[in-house]
Amino acid sequence: MILGITGGSGCGKTTLLAQVERLGGLVLDCDEIYHSLLSTDEGLLGSIENRFPGTVEHGKLLRKKLGATVFSDAQALGDLNRITHAAVKREVLSRLEHRPSLAAIDAIALFEGGLGELCDLTVAVTAPREDRVLRLMARDGISREYAEKRLDAQHSEEWFREHCDYLLENTGNLPDFQAKCLAFLREHCIMES
Numbered sequence: 001m002i003l004g005i006t007g008g009s010g011c012g013k014t015t016l017l018a019q020v021e022r023l024g025g026l027v028l029d030c031d032e033i034y035h036s037l038l039s040t041d042e043g044l045l046g047s048i049e050n051r052f053p054g055t056v057e058h059g060k061l062l063r064k065k066l067g068a069t070v071f072s073d074a075q076a077l078g079d080l081n082r083i084t085h086a087a088v089k090r091e092v093l094s095r096l097e098h099r100p101s102l103a104a105i106d107a108i109a110l111f112e113g114g115l116g117e118l119c120d121l122t123v124a125v126t127a128p129r130e131d132r133v134l135r136l137m138a139r140d141g142i143s144r145e146y147a148e149k150r151l152d153a154q155h156s157e158e159w160f161r162e163h164c165d166y167l168l169e170n171t172g173n174l175p176d177f178q179a180k181c182l183a184f185l186r187e188h189c190i191m192e193s
Contacts (some may be wrong), residue, residue, distance in 0.1 A: 002096070002103045004119030004164075006110040008154040009130030010139070010147075011125040012170040012177055017106050019181045023190070025102035026095070030115070033091050034084055044087045051079050054056055064146075071149045085113035094116070102190065108154065111163055120189060124160035127170040 003020065005013050014029075014127070021027045037059050038043050049056040055066040070077040092105060092115060110116045127135075129151065136147040162166055168184055170177045184190075 002119045004110045004116055004122035005104055005106045007125035009150055010135035011127040015104050015177050016181045017104055025104055026100045028092055028105045029090050033088050037087050047083045071153045089114050110151040122164040122168040123134045123168055124164040125168050125170055126148035126157045
């Protein structure tokens with residue numbers, strides 16, 4: 001079973017991923033894969049620098065500089081996504097080569113990156129916007145304005161509702177959402193009761 005997990009930043013996707021990992025499932029966090037590739041894949045960095053000059057210095061991506069460009073320009077964001085999605089998908093396919101009995105692919109752009117087609121079941125994790133803004137500010141050490149720009153550049157809850165098999169709403173505290181994640185996994189035969 002390959003479970004595709006998606007949703008906007010700050011929704012709580014990692015809570016569901018943690019439950020899959022506890023079950024012994026292979027967890028493929030596409031954000032982590034992307035960041036790992038930024039330090040190991042010179043071709044990826046070169047492609048980013050070619051399209052966005054001045055965003056790579058001494059072999060390192062200047063994330064905030066790149067973000068300031070792409071989160072306010074839909075064309076630039078689309079270009080960046082095309083570059084990064086291809087690299088991430090290659091790595092995911094490599095890690096799934098010997099198909100495990102349970103795996104979860106966590107990707108904010110699950111469908112746009114061509115990863116949704118690899119999944120047996122897709123679920124979007126959603127949360128109220130203000131909760132997401134506060135989580136991003138705390139987690140990433142960014143301003144409210146920058147957090148809101150990031151969210152504005154992402155799909156709406158309605159988009160996820162239309163594209164995913166299921167929606168998990170994170171509207172409570174952490175223990176409540178963990179219980180909701182376990183119930184989801186039990187309900188969909190991903191784990192036994």
